Amino acid sequence: MESDVASQDDNVQNPLQEFLLYNQNVKFIECIWVDYFGITRVRKFTLARAAELSNTRGYITLNPSSMACHLDGAPIQEISSPGADRMRPDWTSLRVIGNDPTRAAVMCWYIGKEIVSRNALPAGLLQPQAPYEDEGAPARCPRTALRRILRLSHQAHGAHFQVGFELEFYLLDEPYDPVKHNPDPDDIEPPAAAAASDAVVPTTNNDNKPLPPPPPPPSTQPQRDRKTYWATASSLRGKHGDVVEACVDALEECGIPVDHFQAQKCTQQFKISLGPQEAMRAADSVILATEIIKRVALKHGLYATFFPTPFSNKPSSGLHTHISIHGVSSSACSAYLAGTLFRLPLLAVFGMPNEVSFTRLGGAPDVSEWVSWGTENRNAAIRQIRPNHWELRIVDATANIYLVLATCIGAGLLGIKDKTPLLWEDCKGNPSTMDAFQRIESGINTLLPDGLGVSLKILNSGFMGLDKVLGEGILGFYRLLRKADKHRQDQMGGREVEVFLAKEF
Incomplete structure (x- = not known):
């Protein structure tokens, strides 16, 4: 089976190992990222597999829709292509998830992949983007974009x-x-509408005096609280x-x-x-x-x-x-x-x-x-x-x-x-x-x-x-x-x- 490991460096410091010294009850690591449409995505690892990734500075291979697919899960044809997306955990972001001491979360950098498309794309999108050291691809990763602008603000303005x-x-x-909590008003018929449509509405009382106009049918629009x-x-x-x-x-x-x-x-x-x-x-x-x-x-x-x-x-x-x-x-x-x-x-x-x-x-x-x-x-x-x-x-x-x-x-x-x-x-x-x-x-x-x-x-x-x-x-x-x-x-x-x-x- 193809390994997720991209490289190996025995001299790299290991934030995961240090984290586990203080959080010894952790059993699972959840790698978390957010796609371009704001949806949170997770891949979970056992502690042994997470340690392997951390020790070798490896990346995670994912479905090419891991960062961008339609809401119904369908691939976006404009960018769909064979291959796999890649994520690298940012091990410095490790945290125990809430009050569950057995689970920890780590945020991820999006490394991306070369895009091959049937449609014309900007030249910058067709070139493989080399990641920063321990970060994602500058032209692919929203998290890297934020890190990039924060560095620029400090370098240019001391901010x-x-x-x-x-x-x-x-x-x-x-x-x-x-659908259940907000039914479409156009699909709802007022309760008395059907019966009232064929009914003869009197216009005078027994003394032949005009009656006030009937009240309007009940509104189907919900009343604001x-x-x-x-x-x-x-x-x-x-x-x-x-x-x-x-x-x-x-x-x-x-x-x-x-x-x-x-x-x-x-x-x-x-x-x-x-x-x-x-x-x-x-x-x-x-x-x-x-x-x-x-x-x-x-x-x-x-x-x-x-x-x-x-x-x-x-x-x-x-x-x-x-x-x-x-x-x-x-x-x-x-x-x-x-x-x-x-x-x-x-x-x-x-x-x-x-x-x-x-x-x-x-x-x-x-x-x-x-x-x-x-x-x-x-x-x-x-x-x-x-x-x-x-x-x-x-x-x-x-x-x-x-x-x-x-x-x-x-x-x-x-x-x-x-x-x-x-x-x-x-x-x-x-x-x-x-x-x-x-x-x-x-x-x-x-x-x-x-x-x-x-x-x-x-x-x-x-x-x-x-x-x-x-x-x-x-x-x-x-x-x-x-x-x-x-x-x-x-x-x-x-x-x-x-x-x-x-x-x-």
Whole structure:
């Protein structure tokens, strides 16, 4: 049988061996990565096999769809070719999974493979990409893209970043099913509609006086839950509160800091805010955290879903992303914000990658559809907490978080490099409810994409300089995949797409 081992070096330090000295109950190693469409994937190894990989600095051979296939598992014909993908574990990322001392997780670099296609591809995608030392291929691996931009920020500007996430999710008594929980109103007939259609409706009473018009038939549209559950003590009592506490305990056992947790905007919706970490560590943490929360909830008989819009009559769930920059001047912070705002429609393509993502815009009270920022303004697309700390509200759990951070940080660094002026005023209101004159006064004149079609047009129109700092390879590859996937989703239909997404998120 062909070996996964790519090379051997007896002098290489062994992080796995050192990790096991302090975690002697570990029996299985889970190699984790996230594909281009934000889906978490896992391959599990016995301790003996993991030790062999670590000792020889070997890589894992995988199905060529390990990083990119359609939601239904079908291969993407535009890039399909014989061969195998390759992953290399980043052994420095080892952590015990939650409060289970027998399992450990390690994140992976995507090495990739040479792409052979029947269709014309950019030349950069046709060339084999050599990996960095102990990393992935620069033109293939989203995790490497983030590492690359973090190195560039330190070398060019002396900057470093802290990142934290707000995890919003529902705890349900049964697996989330978009069809069951959100029946299509067009398929539902009002209860009395059939009987009323043939009935003779009297227009006068016994005294021959006109009667008031009959009431309209009952609406098939679900009524929005107008109650507020934000931070209510009652929501954390009982079973659901116990499960949230168990999730927090498991996260801290894994070394993932938790700042706070609370009930969110609706019954059975909760939020766990992770504490700040170095950017790469934070990205790894949020991937592992969502997986841990799902596993802990399942052990308690509940089902956690991070689906962006699980209910048409209840609040949406986002993955609000906090980014703070350190080691730069106040003027550089202003330019960083300006560079981000200037490219925000493009960044939204990465942060909101699916059609369900866009239903959070405009109608939801916490996500404006306008490019805007405001100090402690949760109605703006970017909320400023401090002049060097911002919350991006255009991200949800279906995104590849490595690409989100790489593009967002890259956009800000381009702002610093170009000394981009901050043309947007500090917004004090809700851009979605302002009139046109008020928005113009605040410099708010650009809409975010409102669907996959618009997103693809933005992606096709250019990378606004991001290719200069991230490389055209990975951005061009992502554009190619999104174009192919959009065509596939159009064939599947919205409901079928939601069903597949619901299984993963």
